[in-house]
Amino acid sequence: MFKQALLKALNIGANPDWLQQKSLNLLQKFGNLSYEQSLALQIIDRPHYGYCVYHSAALAKKLGYSRISVVEFGVAGGNGLINLEYHAEQVSKIFGIDIDIYGFDTGEGLPKPIDYRDLPYHWQESFFKMNIPELKNRLTKAQLVLGDIRETVTNFFQEYQPAPIAAMFHDFDYYSSTIAAFKMFDEDEKYLLPRIYCYLDDVIGSEIELYNDYTGIRLAVNEFNENHSLKKLSPAYHLLTRQHLKTWYHQIYIYHDFSHSKYNQFISSDAQQLPLQ
Numbered sequence: 140m141f142k143q144a145l146l147k148a149l150n151i152g153a154n155p156d157w158l159q160q161k162s163l164n165l166l167q168k169f170g171n172l173s174y175e176q177s178l179a180l181q182i183i184d185r186p187h188y189g190y191c192v193y194h195s196a197a198l199a200k201k202l203g204y205s206r207i208s209v210v211e212f213g214v215a216g217g218n219g220l221i222n223l224e225y226h227a228e229q230v231s232k233i234f235g236i237d238i239d240i241y242g243f244d245t246g247e248g249l250p251k252p253i254d255y256r257d258l259p260y261h262w263q264e265s266f267f268k269m270n271i272p273e274l275k276n277r278l279t280k281a282q283l284v285l286g287d288i289r290e291t292v293t294n295f296f297q298e299y300q301p302a303p304i305a306a307m308f309h310d311f312d313y314y315s316s317t318i319a320a321f322k323m324f325d326e327d328e329k330y331l332l333p334r335i336y337c338y339l340d341d342v343i344g345s346e347i348e349l350y351n352d353y354t355g356i357r358l359a360v361n362e363f364n365e366n367h368s369l370k371k372l373s374p375a376y377h378l379l380t381r382q383h384l385k386t387w388y389h390q391i392y393i394y395h396d397f398s399h400s401k402y403n404q405f406i407s408s409d410a411q412q413l414p415l416q
């Protein structure tokens with residue numbers, strides 16, 4: 140049936156992109172694929188969330204961690220957090236590693252923008268309010284940390300004693316909120332992996348947002364990098380050089396803490412040699 144559908148599509152002169160998408164749709168429906176296969180083919184809800192959870196758990200495992208945390212900054216209605224629960228559950232089984240999930244939000248939607256750096260021409264106070272009881276009812280594992288990040292960031296680690304953070308999903312929309320979330324990178328290294336997979340939602344937008352290096356999340360990244368000599372956020376160049384680019388590849392950044400005691404721990408393939416042929 141799968142083959143017939145493809146041949147029929149070829150006969151009617153379908154273009155390769157369309158054909159590829161149709162094949163993927165069929166695979167998703169009838170292929171009985173494993174989670175890893177669906178993730179690799181990106182026929183899964185929020186592949187960028189899955190990508191970060193999967194690869195951060197793989198790294199954690201290699202570094203000897205048995206429990207990690209993943210964090211969403213900006214929860215809104217909660218669709219992202221629920222999706223994160225799904226990915227964490229699947230990945231946890233694959234690597235035999237426990238994954239805790241935290242979601243940070245005011246619960247009341249966006250706070251007031253501080254100034255032009257928060258792009259008030261695009262965002263407004265109280266966008267994205269949460270229905271707290273409804274979301275709490277739907278969550279099976281994730282914990283909500285409610286309040287303004289500028290306050291909650293100060294005692295989160297003492298209060299929750301979280302397992303080391305391995306992946307972050309930054310979707311606070313604002314420069315001011317994101318730079319506050321980045322304060323977590325200043326915490327004791329016992330709470331953080333030496334390299335952390337970060338998804339930054341608002342570095343790519345449209346002709347309305349016109350995201351740039353001097354406002355919003357890109358400014359927060361630039362300021363963080365300028366102010367830290369041994370801690371840096373870098374684009375994920377290994378994704379940006381893939382043949383078929385996806386927009387979200389540009390939204391993955393890797394946090395590096397060069398001063399972390401586990402930063403130099405060897406995790407690559409053993410016995411690499413290139414004998415003369």
Ligand SMILES: C[S@@+](CC[C@H](N)C(=O)[O-])C[C@H]1O[C@@H](n2cnc3c(N)ncnc32)[C@H](O)[C@@H]1O
Binds near residue numbers: 212213311315
């Ligand atoms: C675009 S929404 C998040 C969407 C969500 N990640 C998803 O994928 O469905 C942005 C959220 O960030 C939250 N937010 C922005 N600034 C905040 C701050 N300073 N403290 C806490 N939450 C904040 C807002 O309340 C809002 O719900």
